[in-house]
Structures are given as C-alpha cells and as structure tokens.
Amino acid sequence: MVSDDERFRLVARAAIDALWDWDLRTDRLWWGEGFENLFGFSAENPETSLAGWAARVHPEDRDRVVSGLRDAAQRSPGWADSYRFRCKDGSYVQVMDRGYVLRDPDGTPVRMIGGMTDITQRQAAAEMLDEANRQLRALSMQVIRAQEDERARIARELHDELGQILTVAKMRLGMAAAKDGQPAQELLHEAVRDIDNGIDAVRRMSLDLHPPQLQFGLEAAVSALLHRDIPEDGPCFELYSTLGELKLDRTSAITAFRVVQESLSNALRHAAAQQIDVRLSREDTWLHVVVRDDGAGFDAATAKRKALEGEATGLLGLRERCYSIGGELVVSSAPGAGCEIHAQLPLRHHEI
Secondary structure, three states: OOOHHHHHHHHHHHOOOEEEEEEOOOOEEEEOOHHHHHHOOOOOOOOOEHHHHHOOEOHHHHHHHHHHHHHHHHHOOEEEEEEEEEOOOOOEEEEEEEEEEEEOOOOOEEEEEEEEEEOHHHHHHHHHHHHHHHHHHHHHHHHHHHHHHHHHHHHHHHHHHHHHHHHHHHHHHHHHHOOOHHHHHHHHHHHHHHHHHHHHHHHHHHHHHOOHHHHHOHHHHHHHHHHHHOOOOOOEEEEEEOOOOOOOOHHHHHHHHHHHHHHHHHHHHHHOOOEEEEEEEEEOOEEEEEEEEOOOOOOHHHHHHHHHOOOOOHHHHHHHHHHHOOOEEEEEEOOOOOEEEEEEEEOOHHHO
C-alpha cells in the first residue's frame, strides 16, 4: 500500500508547479521536480532550509514575503503571495506561491505544503492588456476631443474669417449701390476681392478636411501640403519620393497623408526646426513614410506618459491609425536631437 508521503511525491513528480513541503519543526524544505524544471535548481540542492529559499527571493520582496509566510504558518490555515524569484542563471521570474498548514491533533502547526507557479508570461500579458486598455481609453478621449476641436475650428473659421469677409463684401456692395461713377467701381472691385478671399478660405478649409490632390497620388498630395503649410520664412524642406503616380486605396492614402500632416504640424509648432525632410518609398509589399526634422526633439517616455493621460495624443492617434490597417509607427526622438517618425504601411494586392 502506498504511503501518504509516497503519494505526495508522485503527485509532485506529475505536477507542473514546483511543489514543496516545509517541516516547521526542523525548518527543512523538500522540493519536487518542478523546482528544477521551472528554476533550474536541482531538487537535491543542499540548501533545503527556509533561509536558502529566502535568499533567492528578490531583496525588495524578501522581508514582506518571509514575514508573511512565517506569520501564516503560525496563525492561518494557509498563505499566498506573489513575488520575484531568482533562477539558477541569475534571472528573476514572477511567481505565485501558495501554502497550506497541517497541524497535529492538538492544533500545533507541523508542516506547510504548497506550490510555486511561474506567472511571468501571464503577468506580462496582463501588463500588455492594461497598456492596451490605457491606450484605448486615451485614444477614445482623443477622438472625442479631436471631433470637438475640429468642430470648434471650423465654426471659428466660418464665423471669424468667412463671416467677416462676406459681411464686409455685403457692406461694400451696399455702399456701391448708393454711389455713381469711380467710387462705385472701386467699392465693387474691393467687394470682388473680399469674395475671392472668402473663396480661398473655403478652399483652405476643404483642403484640410480632405486633400483632393490624393486622386493624383500620395506624392502629389504631400508635395502640395509642404508648399502650402510651410511659410516662405519657415524651415527648409525636401521631399524625396520614389512613388511617382502610384495610387493607393483611400484608407492607406489618407493614413499616410495624415502621418505627414501631423508630423509637419508638430515640427512647425513645437520643434523650431531649420530643416524638414519627407521620404516616401516602397519596399516589396510595404509603403514607407518617414518625416525627419532637426528641431528641439522631446523625451519619448514623457510623451508616451502624457498620451496615456489624455494629453498630446496626436502621435498615439497616428500609431493607432497605422496599426488599424496592419502597419506600424516608430517615433525616434530625444531632447536636442530632432525627431524622426517612420510609418510602415502595407500595400494592398491591387496596388502592387
């Protein structure tokens, strides 16, 4: 007949976790084979005391874990904690450890039996999920804010610019109707000029909402954007492109255009750059969009934190745009070292 101890050892051999048995009277620890499989230490390791195990617990976790374990061994039916544990190769893994107290007939604790589970990958997956959720919340906030900002901008431009232009033109036409000869002609000419300015304002707002040059290819649209948005006294710029008249599907074209537009806007508003370069190229089945400036640059970690907090989410929005169509966006920057934004977007089959 198989004894309880032998049965426990057979279970320990079959288990994936590192099972252990701590004799509270002698302070001796016994480890199952999972201890070697998970952490590289032999189950016959001579350091079979609690102190030997504690020495492998990360120094920042050790006091909390050891005191919690000892207290539970005397006062509680069980114990559980998560901590960092050093493997034989010196690396640390995150473990979940649980133990249950066995007592003799008079209630004195005599043994604690438990098991350690490596949850490093599980924790990494949970952290990635938390990060994705934070980015999703930040992006949702950005979408709402961007919608409201865009509505406010259009309303402001319609009221402040187009509204004023049309009001002045109406006044000039009214005054011209009350006059004769040369004064009336001058007012009419001024009214025509005001109306031309109004047409230019409408055209500019239309271009911001959807650039019509995209029908001639991304290269043409980006060239028009650079010449329109960079002032004559602004930074120098160069467009390097091997795309020619390559046509993209609407989603890819808009995504690539917005990458350039947002990157250009950031460089003009914040970077104090002297040179801005844009590169458009294709490599096999990928479209590459690179915008580089020699401006002030920024700390990427700080920018990421602000984006997750709902501030400065432009680059986060671009990254999500690229990701949504199977691409990726890489931002390289450092204070005083300028900035490079590189988008890699897939070319659809009919575009190749």
